[in-house]
Amino acid sequence: MILKNLITVLLHFGIAIGLIIISGHWVLGLYFYLFIIFLFFRMIPRKHVKGIQHLYNNEFDKAYNDFEKSYKLFDKYKFIDKFGFIFLLSMSDYTYRESALLNQAFICNKIGNKKEAEKLYEKILSINPKNRIARKVIESKK
Template sequence: MSSKVPTVRQTNWISTIPHLVIMGIIILIWHQFNQEKAFLFGAITYLAISISLRNLIPKDHRNGIRNNNAEKFKDAIPDFEKSYAFFKKHEWIDKYRFITLLSSSKMSYQEMALANIGFCYSQIGDGIQSKKYYERTLKEFPESGLAKSALKMINAMEKNASKDHM
């Protein structure tokens, strides 16, 4: 099902190397039991582990994405706040997500959560909160292209709005 809400996915391609190593190890383990179908069983096992990790650990984030895609922006905000709090508390999971979650995302879950909260506030018409969260995203993640772009857009709109009132 496609969504009307824009989604940004950036991949850290270098992190696919550990994924291939992990898959190779799983295939070697299966090779000890069944040489003929080791590759198939290894790939299926890797896929099952990958899907399980991404569905179980960042469940609040996934709920937020689900609500966001359903355009339930007010409902998505608490989910993203819970996601941020979880990954802030367990920063090592987020930092090493290429192994702990088998995720090749360039953005951390913390950065995604803050930017998504900013996006949700913009969609419900709360520009002040939206700007606050994008600024917070940039404060914590100075290289966040998503937050930089959003703030440029907000600042341009504010500038145009102030011109209109003159």
């Protein structure tokens, strides 16, 4: 994990410095850097971001659908999800697929659909057997 975070920080630094050098002016380089970060953090995982916004507003149906779409996108492009610390400049412990499923399981628990939540936690463990949240939930059920 430390290596992933180090790579991500170095990529951020390298992109920023590279853009400053290429643009010839630090303000223009900073503008390009912020544009790239916006693109990586907001545009590619936009359904995931929308799902979080809906979850924050207690709009569980909309959030569940957005997380489902996010999961499908990152399931289709697994290499982007697996190497998100490079492509998306993400420092999270969890992939977007895991995060989408965790959020869907949370929603299922919140609305009382415990069996669906347990299936989702099992699916998370099939993606990443080291997922601490899913493992704790499954172990607490036994």
